[in-house]
Amino acid sequence: QVQLVESGGGLVQAGGSLRLSCAASGRIFSVYAMGWFRQAPGKEREFVAAISRNGAPTYYTDSVKGRFTISRDNAKNTVYLQMNSLKPEDTAVYYCNAGSLDGLASNRVYGDWGQGTEVTVSS
Numbered sequence: 001q002v003q004l005v006e007s008g009g010g011l012v013q014a015g016g017s018l019r020l021s022c023a024a025s026g027r028i029f030s031v032y033a034m035g036w037f038r039q040a041p042g043k044e045r046e047f048v049a050a051i052s053r054n055g056a057p058t059y060y061t062d063s064v065k066g067r068f069t070i071s072r073d074n075a076k077n078t079v080y081l082q083m084n085s086l087k088p089e090d091t092a093v094y095y096c097n098a099g100s101l102d103g104l105a106s107n108r109v110y111g112d113w114g115q116g117t118e119v120t121v122s123s
Contacts, residue, residue, distance in 0.1 A: 002032065002098045002111040009094060009117030012086055020081040020117055022096030030074040035104035036081045038092035039116070045095070049081060050104040059105055063089075086121045093118050 008020040020036070035050040049070040050059045058070050067086075072079040079096055093116040097109035 002029070004096050004098075004111055004114040006094060006096055006114055006117040009119045011120045011122065014086060014088055014121055014123050016086050016121070017082070017084045018086065018119060020083065020094055020096075020119075022079045022081075022114075024077045024079070024096075024098070029077040029098075032098035032110065033101040033104055034070075034072055034079040034096060034098055035109070036070060036079075037095045037097065037107070038090075038119075039095070040089075040092040043092075045107065047105050047107055048094070050099075050101055051079065052101050057101075059101070083119070086119075088121045088123045091119060091121050 003025045005023045012018055030053055033052050036048040037045050038048050039045040048061055049068055051070045051072050067084050069082040095113055095116040098111050099109045
């Protein structure tokens with residue numbers, strides 16, 4: 001089982017940037033693809049981005065392409081989400097999880113969901 005702790009969220013103005021981190025413990029981190037997800041108020045959790053266990057390829061949902069970048073440091077058991085040009089519609093609680101690269105895009109995950117980290121983008 002993989003345990004996950006997200007951090008780095010906060011309040012930012014539209015057009016600003018944030019970098020989210022997800023620290024993983026438990027089973028060997030480097031064997032899993034990792035993904036970021038988000039859940040906005042009143043909406044279902046949705047896929048945002050995924051990265052293979054070796055760092056490439058990466059996948060993004062259309063609404064964040066060109067603005068968000070997912071990366072990972074297997075030595076630190078950490079996956080990151082650099083978010084630039086933030087928009088109010090990016091406001092959500094962001095979560096990370098492990099899975100297969102194809103499965104993550106379909107919200108199929110291996111681990112329990114953590115607490116997430118809240119991102120609020122003001123207009």
